[in-house]
Amino acid sequence: MKKINKTKVRHFFMGKNFNDGFIGRLAIYLLLIIIGFVYLYPLLKMFAYSIKDLEDLVNPTVQWIPTKIYLENYKVSFIVLNYGYTLVFSLLVTLVPAVLQTITTSLMGYALAKFKVRGRVILFAIILLTYLLPIQVYMIPRYVLFDQLGILETAWAIILPATFGQGLSSAIFILIFFQFFRMQPKALDESAEIDGANAYQTFIRIGVPLAGPAYLTAFLFSFVWYWNETYVSSLFIGSDLYTLQLKLFNFTSQFNTTQGLSEQALNEAIRYSATILIILPVLLVYVIMQKWFVEGIDRTGITGE
Amino acid sequence: MRKKVLKRKTRETLVAWSFMSIWAIGFLMFTMIPIFTSLYYSLSDVVLSGEGIVVTFSGFDNYVQIFSSAEGFNFLRSVLDFSIEILFKVPIITVFAIIIAVLLNQKIKARGFFRAIYFLPVIIASGPVISQLINQGAATIPVIEELGFINFINETFTEGLARPIGNVFSELIVILWFSGVQILLFIAALQKIDTATYEAAMIDGAGVWESFWKITIPSLSNMVLVSVVFTIINLATFSENEAIQHIKTNMFALETGFGFSSAIAWLYFLVLAVILAVFFLLFKGFSKDRGRR
Numbered sequence: 001m002k003k004i005n006k007t008k009v010r011h012f013f014m015g016k017n018f019n020d021g022f023i024g025r026l027a028i029y030l031l032l033i034i035i036g037f038v039y040l041y042p043l044l045k046m047f048a049y050s051i052k053d054l055e056d057l058v059n060p061t062v063q064w065i066p067t068k069i070y071l072e073n074y075k076v077s078f079i080v081l082n083y084g085y086t087l088v089f090s091l092l093v094t095l096v097p098a099v100l101q102t103i104t105t106s107l108m109g110y111a112l113a114k115f116k117v118r119g120r121v122i123l124f125a126i127i128l129l130t131y132l133l134p135i136q137v138y139m140i141p142r143y144v145l146f147d148q149l150g151i152l153e154t155a156w157a158i159i160l161p162a163t164f165g166q167g168l169s170s171a172i173f174i175l176i177f178f179q180f181f182r183m184q185p186k187a188l189d190e191s192a193e194i195d196g197a198n199a200y201q202t203f204i205r206i207g208v209p210l211a212g213p214a215y216l217t218a219f220l221f222s223f224v225w226y227w228n229e230t231y232v233s234s235l236f237i238g239s240d241l242y243t244l245q246l247k248l249f250n251f252t253s254q255f256n257t258t259q260g261l262s263e264q265a266l267n268e269a270i271r272y273s274a275t276i277l278i279i280l281p282v283l284l285v286y287v288i289m290q291k292w293f294v295e296g297i298d299r300t301g302i303t304g305e
Numbered sequence: 306m307r308k309k310v311l312k313r314k315t316r317e318t319l320v321a322w323s324f325m326s327i328w329a330i331g332f333l334m335f336t337m338i339p340i341f342t343s344l345y346y347s348l349s350d351v352v353l354s355g356e357g358i359v360v361t362f363s364g365f366d367n368y369v370q371i372f373s374s375a376e377g378f379n380f381l382r383s384v385l386d387f388s389i390e391i392l393f394k395v396p397i398i399t400v401f402a403i404i405i406a407v408l409l410n411q412k413i414k415a416r417g418f419f420r421a422i423y424f425l426p427v428i429i430a431s432g433p434v435i436s437q438l439i440n441q442g443a444a445t446i447p448v449i450e451e452l453g454f455i456n457f458i459n460e461t462f463t464e465g466l467a468r469p470i471g472n473v474f475s476e477l478i479v480i481l482w483f484s485g486v487q488i489l490l491f492i493a494a495l496q497k498i499d500t501a502t503y504e505a506a507m508i509d510g511a512g513v514w515e516s517f518w519k520i521t522i523p524s525l526s527n528m529v530l531v532s533v534v535f536t537i538i539n540l541a542t543f544s545e546n547e548a549i550q551h552i553k554t555n556m557f558a559l560e561t562g563f564g565f566s567s568a569i570a571w572l573y574f575l576v577l578a579v580i581l582a583v584f585f586l587l588f589k590g591f592s593k594d595r596g597r598r
């Protein structure tokens with residue numbers, strides 16, 4: 001009797017294998033939580049600091065929990081970033097390219113997946129090459145081209161390449177759509193063709209509706225990557241039309257040139273609050289659509305055959 | 306009269322190209338022609354004047370200038386730093402991503418929550434946000450500096466090595482932030498492993514540890530390559546990367562200009578290609594080794 005209990009207890013703690021017993025589980029949870037804390041440490045610190053007032057900031061006994069919630073930092077950042085206007089412009093150069101890039105890359109992915117085109121291998125090689133070739137290599141002629149077209153320092157400089165499937169990480173999205181459309185059963189297309197649908201009708205009536213998850217995933221990633229992009233946009237959009245990210249990049253000079261804040265000194269709490277204001281929109285999207293980001297990669301089959 | 310019917314194959318080709326036309330036009334206009342133009346710029350003296358751009362062919366002058374001018378040296382030094390850093394960052398990110406993926410692949414509660422946490426940085430890691438975090442000292446665990454780890458590195462290595470290695474450790478957390486996508490890639494690979502394989506191994510007397518090294522790791526090997534390529538490209542094009550900043554600043558500098566900038570961009574691509582090739586060969590050796598055992 002006692003012996004049975006012993007193995008039961010042992011099983012409970014150690015499991016059949018280490019990882020399904022109590023101790024194994026505990027270890028996994030502890031590891032995930034501790035690493036997770038360290039992983040998010042910069043974020044947590046940022047949140048804690050952004051609601052500190054000057055007193056708390058210099059007080060070494062106040063580390064994580066401020067004595068009071070102080071929102072003045074956010075107010076200052078809001079003014080310095082010119083948040084309302086800049087947000088609208090940032091969304092313009094984020095949402096529009098994201099939508100257009102998703103549409104164009106889906107057309108390309110569909111064509112590669114469904115039709116036997118001669119030179120498909122070459123096309124794939126080209127797409128892969130555009131992924132491996134950093135934009136720095138060809139952005140100078142692009143800059144010259146946009147200058148000649150007169151669209152430098154306008155939103156068009158960001159929107160136009162995206163429209164033609166030459167935007168940020170376009171290659172990845174083409175591959176996502178290719179994988180996804182390839183997995184759709186061919187019989188569906190054939191039956192549509194027998195019913196008299198042409199290729200475009202088949203695409204719109206059958207291809208697109210079934211590819212909802214791929215579209216959403218591509219759009220979300222496109223959105224986030226465009227939101228976070230600063231290298232090219234700082235070159236093409238320039239100094240007149242700032243996006244939120246670029247304002248954050250130049251925060252010190254922005255702060256100094258903003259009128260009516262002369263009695264304030266720039267401190268880390270204000271910087272942190274500005275950073276939080278910048279990540280807030282994508283953070284909100286992530287909280288709502290989190291599942292689509294994380295599972296999207298799986299669902300689109302980009303992870304392999 | 307009957308309508309002329311095109312051969313099915315011809316028709317399919319036409320339809321396919323109509324789908325691809327937008328991309329194809331874009332590729333020609335915004336990518337292919339710029340690539341060749343950039344190559345030509347890199348071999349030319351490009352002067353901006355009132356009337357526009359004057360491009361005169363000058364052979365390899367720009368490339369010679371990289372190795373003989375202060376601007377060139379600055380660029381070369383940051384490329385060297387980047388190359389050394391990447392040798393550390395890539396293994397750190399890959400190993401971290403595998404560890405987290407294995408942990409997240411266990412049968413635990415709140416798996417979705419943890420997965421969301423570990424993916425979060427991908428959403429917010431933009432150049433300005435990261436540089437704010439680094440500048441305010443929030444990018445690393447305080448312990449690393451308190452234990453004098455950075456000092457240790459400075460004393461142990463020569464100056465050329467100490468700087469990039471010190472950078473790696475003083476930005477450790479933020480470096481791990483670049484592993485979000487890779488974690489998901491590895492989770493997907495882990496889920497493709499047939500559980501029967503583990504059961505068979507268990508019956509043969511293999512423990513968790515042995516199963517991990519003999520089943521889990523080998524089945525991840527293909528994904529490691531994908532993950533390494535993604536990591537390198539991701540780091541190489543990250544906007545705070547000093548090497549690519551040189552390309553932009555030299556564009557409008559008096560002594561240099563578009564020609565010189567194009568030249569260093571191409572040199573940068575060449576270095577990147579070499580780094581990719583090195584990791585590729587290293588990896589091939591690794592998986593061959595595995596196969597033999």
